[in-house]
Amino acid sequence: MKATSGHFVFDDSFEFKDLEEVFPEILTNFLEETDQMPDDDDVMQMFIFLNVQALRRNEKPEGYNRKGRMRLIFPIGENQFYIKSNNASSEVVRLGEKISKMLSKAGIKHTLEWNALGRPDE
Template structure:
């Protein structure tokens, strides 16, 4: 099996999905993202818990959360958009972005959250024809 390579993996939710619908699964997604990308800070674990709680507070109020936008090998970003979506962005094209994106997609499917997955769909980096 050939492993796909991508710099970004985009999870776009069905129009009926609201940010608040992510609340029951978000802790699992956030923690799995940090574990799979090996970005759990050993020295300041309370920082991660505060960031997670801020994200959960946004979701409780049906608002767009921050995600995880820190320097590291990969980021989880909720863009400013009318749609409910987020993407994982890695440094350079690699196989980790597709692997972690697919893993999160499976968690969302188990929760019954309809979505699609797209690859390398960054507006800033789209090639002009």
């Protein structure tokens, strides 16, 4: 199976602070698996720190929305986040399933949906 995006959708009881403990592992794995790990460890620690601070305040974190092979996006006003690639690939599916396992292990209920981005012509 190939996909361009994998969406981690949470129910109405979800709060962003629920991700505080597992987010550093998710972000680190995402960057490692996509070969987007910063060269400087201080930069990586800053990414983690800023995102975790937002989660502690129960706010939507930044994720990783920089130009690169894949992005980790927290859309405004939605109880979800997703990974997105410019091309359909089995890498999106593999990484999506890996992140889903991390969320499940952390006790965070979610559903994983593929290619759920709306198109302008729909």
